[in-house]
Every structure is written in C-alpha cells, then in structure tokens.
Amino acid sequence: MTDRKKRGDFYSGIPWVPVSPEQARAHSKGALGPLLWAIVVYFIAIAVLRLYLSLTYGLGPTTAILNSIWPLLVGLGLAIRAPWAVIMAAISAALTIFALARGLGNDGNLITLFETLANVGILFYLVDADRPNLIYRHRYRKYSVVDADPDT
Numbered sequence: 220m221t222d223r224k225k226r227g228d229f230y231s232g233i234p235w236v237p238v239s240p241e242q243a244r245a246h247s248k249g250a251l252g253p254l255l256w257a258i259v260v261y262f263i264a265i266a267v268l269r270l271y272l273s274l275t276y277g278l279g280p281t282t283a284i285l286n287s288i289w290p291l292l293v294g295l296g297l298a299i300r301a302p303w304a305v306i307m308a309a310i311s312a313a314l315t316i317f318a319l320a321r322g323l324g325n326d327g328n329l330i331t332l333f334e335t336l337a338n339v340g341i342l343f344y345l346v347d348a349d350r351p352n353l354i355y356r357h358r359y360r361k362y363s364v365v366d367a368d369p370d371t
Contacts, residue, residue, distance in 0.1 A: 262294030312338040
C-alpha cells in the first residue's frame, strides 16, 4: 500500500477510498439529496436574479447573459453531477469575495456579503462533506479505519 493511501485526510486522519463514477452513481448517497438540490436552486436563482437586475438597470442583453451564465452553469453542473461543477463553485466563491472587497463602501455591500457567505459556505460543504465527495470527486471516507488496528 502506498504512503498516499495509508495517509488519511489532512484534518481528520480518515483515509479516502476512490470509487468509479458508476459505483458512485449506483450508491444510495450517489444521488443528490435535499441540501444539494437547494444549492442547485440557489445557483440557478442567482443566475435569474442577475439576469433580471442586469436588464432592469439597462446593461443590455449581452452583458446580462454574461453576468448570469456562470452561476447558471454551476447550478446545472451540480444538478447533472459533473465533477467540474465543484471547481466552478470554488471560482464563484472567489469572484464574490473579490466583488465584496472591490465594492466596499458602495450601496450593494449587504447583498454581496450575503452572496459571499452563502458561496463560501457552499464551497466548504462541497469540498468536505461525504455526499458531495462521493458524487463529484468519486471517493468516500473509510471510517472503519478509525476503529481498526493502527498497523492496517
């Protein structure tokens, strides 16, 4: 067994077990749960809201579509269980942090703050929770190692 497979997660010490995408989809936790569906709805709602606000403030259809396409793709990617959707969600969180830092002192800070907190919270869930790791990263934590003999 390689050192990488023996070594567990950096924070918990519990090792990850890789599975194939087919095994992940066939598992009972391989389907989207209520929280993941809420995250999908959140990203799609953000896309619709950005499209509406961009058109309302007269930015034009091209700018409105470009402003709303990213969260729409994140939501759709999460819904179809695409692994790249987690990376796009991470980029989305980084972009909202940048927008919050860039817009300090303006009127839209409270909305951007809530969006930043939501995106960062979603990112932590997608990266660390068991169900998203099985669905998007095709791995699960082997909890039985915690109770097992340290030499195994």
